[in-house]
Amino acid sequence: MATALLITGTVGAGKTASADALGDLLTDAGVPNAVIDLDWLRRAWPAPPDDPFQSALTLRNLGAVTANFLEAGAERLILAGVIESREERLRHEAALGVPLTVCRG
Template sequence: MRALLVTGPVGVGKTTVAEAVGDALAAAEVPHAVIDLDWLRCSWPSPADDPFQLELELRNLRAVARNYADAGAQRLVLAGVLERRADRSRYAKAAGAELTVCRLTADLSVIRERLAVRHRHDSGLRWHVNRAGELEEIFASAGVEDFVVAADRAVAEVAQDVVTRWLAEERM
């Protein structure tokens, strides 16, 4: 089993690109699963010592990845936020797979536009815009990724770049 974790700030397009990578794998007839990690930690309330519910996310990933492997998946495409290089091994262990990490980037003005559309009917826009900038700073120093792909282009182009780079990383 091999896994790709598509990471980056909120609004960069992680889930959309992960789904497009899944489409590319399906077209190539590669058994796989796409998992949006946000949903694996979506519960309330969050523990005070784990506000983004990483521990719950990893426990759920362990179970879901095992189920997909049992169903025949050979690749996992994960979409989520990986903030610390030290957590890479925890994700790999939970997924039961060799892990490659792709970080998506886009200009903050592009991210703001995307978030404005996503949050046009709720009050979360300001928090998400602030979090996007905060995450960009974290990623710049954390070095969580194996490679970086610009995500301010058409989704199909971004996904193709991600797949090409992922395959290149696997061959190394």
């Protein structure tokens, strides 16, 4: 069964670098994986006035990208991004469709 790990923390904490390094370690160990930077899934302009951080777009894109990675054989999904509440965590796990563990750096 596929699983996901989200590395979260403040801006500039090294989330993306950590996710990249973990993806490399999994690759070296022969574990099929994919690394997803949540910032790139939301990068669009303009943002809706009621969703300035593009949360809805992020989750839609996360679901689509995850489905493609899982279909391609990924067993571990490594995400880098900011989640600030339990509710956000639950929404991200639902979009992923696989169990999500969160690590705060």
